[in-house]
Amino acid sequence: MKIELHVSKIIELSNPKLETIVGIFQVITQELLPRLIDGIVLNFADEMIQNEDKAVRCERCGSSGTLRWKTRHGEMTKIITIFQPVLISQLQVECVNCNHRYYITRRLLGIAPRKNITDETKRKLGLIGALASFRVSEKITSLFGWRLDKMMIWRCVQQTAEEIEFDLDPEEEANGEADGTGIPIQGIKKRGKELKVFVQNKKNGGIRIAGLSIGDYDKDWGALFRPLIPALQRFVQPFLLVTDGDTGAFKALQGKVRVLFQRCLWHIPYQMSYFLWKDGVKRKSDVWYDCMSQLFDVCSLREHIDDETVIQKLVSLKKRRLNKLIGYCRSSGLTSCASYLSNARHDLFTSLENKLKGYTTSHVERVMRTVNLRINVGKWSLKGALNSTKIRLAYYYNGWDA
Numbered sequence: 001m002k003i004e005l006h007v008s009k010i011i012e013l014s015n016p017k018l019e020t021i022v023g024i025f026q027v028i029t030q031e032l033l034p035r036l037i038d039g040i041v042l043n044f045a046d047e048m049i050q051n052e053d054k055a056v057r058c059e060r061c062g063s064s065g066t067l068r069w070k071t072r073h074g075e076m077t078k079i080i081t082i083f084q085p086v087l088i089s090q091l092q093v094e095c096v097n098c099n100h101r102y103y104i105t106r107r108l109l110g111i112a113p114r115k116n117i118t119d120e121t122k123r124k125l126g127l128i129g130a131l132a133s134f135r136v137s138e139k140i141t142s143l144f145g146w147r148l149d150k151m152m153i154w155r156c157v158q159q160t161a162e163e164i165e166f167d168l169d170p171e172e173e174a175n176g177e178a179d180g181t182g183i184p185i186q187g188i189k190k191r192g193k194e195l196k197v198f199v200q201n202k203k204n205g206g207i208r209i210a211g212l213s214i215g216d217y218d219k220d221w222g223a224l225f226r227p228l229i230p231a232l233q234r235f236v237q238p239f240l241l242v243t244d245g246d247t248g249a250f251k252a253l254q255g256k257v258r259v260l261f262q263r264c265l266w267h268i269p270y271q272m273s274y275f276l277w278k279d280g281v282k283r284k285s286d287v288w289y290d291c292m293s294q295l296f297d298v299c300s301l302r303e304h305i306d307d308e309t310v311i312q313k314l315v316s317l318k319k320r321r322l323n324k325l326i327g328y329c330r331s332s333g334l335t336s337c338a339s340y341l342s343n344a345r346h347d348l349f350t351s352l353e354n355k356l357k358g359y360t361t362s363h364v365e366r367v368m369r370t371v372n373l374r375i376n377v378g379k380w381s382l383k384g385a386l387n388s389t390k391i392r393l394a395y396y397y398n399g400w401d402a
């Protein structure tokens with residue numbers, strides 16, 4: 001449809017400074033936008049009614065081409081655009097067939113009934129709220145002419161997140177990393193809940209998010225992985241899962257899917273320093289240095305070792321040294337250290353033994369920094385934390401955009 005626009009406005013300004021002109025422009029657009037929407041919607045409605053458009057059906061009786069005007073200037077309603085909220089008057093029609101009267105403005109604008117925002121605008125605001133704190137979002141949008149409050153942006157974050165689902169991509173690598181991070185939740189002391197992230201490695205060296213959940217520490221990994229079981233089963237080779245925690249949490253998967261577990265070799269010595277402290281070993285004492293250097297050596301591996309015999313010899317060498325260290329811990333009364341290393345030892349060389357890539361959780365560590373930059377601002381409800389993280393990670397890693 002062609003519509004001829006006539007805009008005439010007398011403006012008064014005291015100087016020709018750019019800031020003044022841009023200010024005037026902002027005032028003009030604020031006045032113009034609702035008039036533009038009103039005019040265009042009215043033109044389309046008029047055409048639809050005059051032509052007795054057969055594609056348009058009465059929302060109650062379903063008959064087509066039976067609409068007539070009730071009012072061209074009905075009750076005002078507020079609509080959110082990416083520039084500003086606008087007030088427009090609603091167009092009301094009546095069905096000749098059943099006498100049902102209703103507003104058609106939202107239908108023409110492509111906005112759901114009783115909503116005041118399109119999905120597109122909602123996603124944009126949702127993304128802003130996931131990238132910056134709600135207060136910063138409010139401030140930044142206000143600099144560009146918005147008058148939106150924090151709650152509006154918060155609501156957009158929640159609704160936008162509903163559309164986002166994570167899953168495994170069967171076309172990408174059959175390996176990934178899983179890790180959790182504590183998050184600040186309203187009404188719970190310290191970092192009371194754990195946000196769990198599962199990333200899948202991509203063939204081009206990048207990563208994508210395959211699963212996300214919030215729950216208690218070290219629990220609920222099943223909730224994250226259960227929906228992924230059909231996707232895991234589609235991989236021809238067993239799926240390699242690298243994690244910095246006890247693999248017991250994931251063992252529930254075994255039997256259902258073929259999963260190989262690899263403990264993060266980078267984390268092992270760092271977690272060991274905690275257990276040494278727990279066993280009362282003084283930091284930087286002789287015993288401390290002995291244990292740590294032994295363990296660093298056990299955990300350091302070169303990549304791209306291909307020779308089968310070298311791999312076998314290397315693994316048995318490392319295992320012997322580790323067992324010696326465990327024996328030393330036991331005989332020295334370092335019980336926490338001994339049981340920590342005993343639990344971990346079965347999953348230390350899985351990747352090497354199977355000639356697979358992936359010894360560390362370095363990718364998911366990076367994802368956690370992306371999470372924390374946002375999640376550390378304020379205290380969250382469980383759902384709020386999950387939703388803003390969903391959008392944020394979908395945007396940074398899975399190609400989702402508003």
Ligand SMILES: [Zn+2]
Pocket residue numbers: 058059060061062063095096097098099100
């Ligand atoms: Zn009707």
